[in-house]
Each structure stands twice: as C-alpha cells, then as structure tokens.
C-alpha cells in the first residue's frame with residue numbers, strides 16, 4: 271500500500287530527541303523499525319501511540335518516515351509533557367528562553383558556569399514546588415521547558431534524576447563547550463509534535479485511543495536486575511513486576527481488540543539464563559531477542575552480548 275504522504279510532510283526535516291534520556295532507544299531504532307508492522311502511515315494504520323514516550327526516539331524516527339494522522343504520547347514525568355506541549359504550541363518561546371540561558375552560561379568561566387548551573391537548578395526546583403503547591407497543571411510553560419533542556423545539556427552525564435521530594439539533584443557537569451540551544455532540532459521536533467496529543471498520564475490510557483488502525487509501541491522502564499528486586503520494587507520510581515503484569519494485561523486486552531503492538535524490554539537472560547519472566551508473561555506472542563548496542567561498561571571486553579526483547583502480536 272502506498273503511504274499517503276502530503277507535500278508538507280515530505281518536506282519536513284527529520285526529527286530527533288531533544289533530551290538525553292535514561293533508556294533512550296536511539297541505539298535500537300533499526301531493529302525496532304525492522305520489527306514494525308507493514309502498513310504504517312497508510313489508511314490501514316493511521317494512528318500511533320507511545321505510552322512511555324521518554325525522549326521520544328521512536329516517535330521522532332517513525333513520524334519522520336510515516337505519516338500518521340494522529341499520535342498519542344504519554345509519560346508520568348511532568349517535565350516531558352510540559353516540554354513537548356511547549357514545543358508544539360510555542361517553539362519560538364522555548365528557543366528564546368534557551369538562547370538567553372546559553373548566552374549567559376557560555377559567557378562565564380568555569381566557576382561562573384557552575385554557579386549559574388546551581389542557580390538554574392534551584393530556580394527549577396522552586397518552580398516545580400510552587401506549581402505543586404498551587405496544584406497547577408501547566409502543560410505549556412516555555413520557561414520551565416527551557417530550564418529542563420538547559421539542565422539536561424549541562425548536568426553531570428545528562429541525567430534527569432529527582433529525589434524523593436521530586437527535586438532535581440544532579441550535580442554540575444564539566445563540559446568544555448556544550449551546545450545548549452540546537453534550534454533546528456527543537457523546530458524539527460515541534461513540527462513532528464503538531465499532530466500529537468501529549469498527556470501526563472499512566473500507560474493504561476492507551477486503551478482509550480487504540481483501535482484496529484492503531485500501532486502501539488511500549489518501552490516501559492527496565493525490570494531491576496538485582497536479586498534484591500523485591501525490595502527496590504517498593505520504591506517510588508521502580509516499575510515493579512506487578513506493573514509489568516498490569517502492562518501485559520493491557521497488551522492482551524488490546525491484542526484481542528486487533529490493535530498492533532510492539533513492546534521492548536531488556537532481556538533478563540542477559541544476567542540470568544534461567545530468568546524467563548517475560549517469556550512466561552508474554553506467552554503466545556512473538557518474542558525476538560536482538561543485539562542491543564548499549565554501552566553498559568566502559569571496558570569493551572566486558573560489554574558482552576547484551577540482548578533486548580522485542581515482543582509483537584502480528
């Protein structure tokens with residue numbers, strides 16, 4: 271079937287993530303695309319849902335190639351909903367706010383940059399706390415979106431990590447000349463987001479929008495590998511085995527409704543050959559094990575053969 275590609279769509283620049291994100295799927299895009307169902311972007315599959323969008327590596331890659339009428343992107347991290355909605359509604363304001371930050375930061379020496387970073391971090395935490403106190407749901411906020419990108423580009427390791435009080439607590443990263451504003455990337459992302467609805471919500475919301483003409487790609491948080499997983503599963507940010515099972519129920523429900531779905535996860539047999547958690551959970555679906563080029567160890571001898579699971583129902 272020939273994709274219905276409009277001229278505007280064909281001329282759009284390819285979009286990419288604007289954040290570095292834990293578990294980002296840029297390294298696995300070829301495998302993911304090779305495992306997508308045929309007919310993406312045609313009348314047969316005109317809707318895309320990504321319930322754990324993170325940095326959106328898969329959304330940006332697929333929507334640069336295939337013209338979906340509508341996309342639905344979910345995540346429980348409020349900064350992602352604010353950033354993507356701000357880019358969608360007013361990319362110019364995000365660019366301006368980030369340009370100011372970049373100019374101020376790059377004009378300083380290392381001590382000055384460090385002080386500027388910690389001031390931005392404190393401002394960010396105060397903004398988040400004030401919004402929380404006011405119970406404000408603020409999907410568009412260019413200033414806050416710009417601070418998120420600024421911190422992501424200048425913090426240690428490009429991590430986004432908050433403590434139990436939801437405070438961003440990553441230390442300063444020592445980069446020589448970080449690019450903080452990458453305007454063309456922000457504008458390409460904003461273009462791609464025009465046909466997307468971005469919602470701060472739990473993955474289960476996918477059931478509201480998915481039908482036979484929908485493709486859903488799930489990239490839930492990885493299952494903890496340590497033997498103490500049963501302890502960590504009580505912590506706020508862990509996606510426990512019970513959560514994996516809740517997700518599988520949704521997968522089975524939507525599968526019965528004829529929705530095409532692809533799910534990725536780290537393969538537990540990387541660490542324990544006998545761990546068949548996902549094989550059992552997703553019994554009856556097509557489970558592929560593909561090589562992941564994830565750099566998990568700085569010593570190349572110890573990188574080993576890391577596999578990722580791709581589970582599909584078509």
Ligand SMILES: C[S@@+](CC[C@H](N)C(=O)[O-])C[C@H]1O[C@@H](n2cnc3c(N)ncnc32)[C@H](O)[C@@H]1O
Pocket residue numbers: 291292293294295296321322323324325326327328344345346347471472473474489490491492509
């Ligand atoms: C592995 S990351 C996704 C990475 C993404 N594929 C990328 O390329 O950047 C998992 C994401 O799921 C989100 N998340 C965790 N629990 C969730 C839930 N119950 N519903 C929706 N999103 C959730 C996290 O905030 C995180 O952004």
